[in-house]
Amino acid sequence: MMKVEEIRELINQVDKSSISEFTYEAEGTTITIKKEANKQSVISDLVSNESAPIKQESVKVEAPVQETSAEPVTAASSTVDNTKADYDYEIVSPMVGTFYAKSSPDSEKFVSQGSSVDSDTVVCIVEAMKLFNEIEAEVKGEIVEILVEDGELVEYGQPLFRVKSK
Structure with a gap:
């Protein structure tokens, strides 16, 4: 105990x-x-x-x-957030790993603030143990806020994006 x-x-x-x-x-x-x-x-x-x-x-x-x-x-x-009205869904990290906003250093970001997404839109990659896992939006809507920086370590369940669903 x-x-x-x-x-x-x-x-x-x-x-x-x-x-x-x-x-x-x-x-x-x-x-x-x-x-x-x-x-x-x-x-x-x-x-x-x-x-x-x-x-x-x-x-x-x-x-x-x-x-x-x-x-x-x-x-x-x-961590108190009074902007709850601006979004109604958070895309969270399904694992501990490194957040990547684009597939390679030369590529464009998967999404940016204001991007429209569908439930199957890839929004980022989380790399864990040399495996690159594509993270999908799982909701149709608009990205209103990106909460992490490219290359940042993320925790399981950590919010990555805020989405205003449609």
Whole structure:
């Protein structure tokens, strides 16, 4: 079983990062931490698989707001997004890897802001373990925002594009 201090450290690390969901499994315990972009809270589900029957409890941990001059903006407050009305779908990374906006350095980008996409339109490539995986839009609409830069490392479930569906 993890100590409370270890769980707090995991929560702080996830809060400071750009990932929105994190799962950790060790010694029969699974911890899932999810961030919500419009709240300063972290949801953590603990499932213990010890010798006793499986028990499940949900813990809500409020992220503290730090108001110090050394750190003017906290990670949680910088992810608050009030532009939800501009889009209604996010294309997320299905894996951990490197994001590529084009198929080769000499090629044009797959899509740019304002591009129209169909559900089968390739919007980017995520390279993982030397495999180049084409990511499709999965929705018909218009790209309203590109959230990552070419060559940037991305996490599983990390939003890559915001789309206004049609």
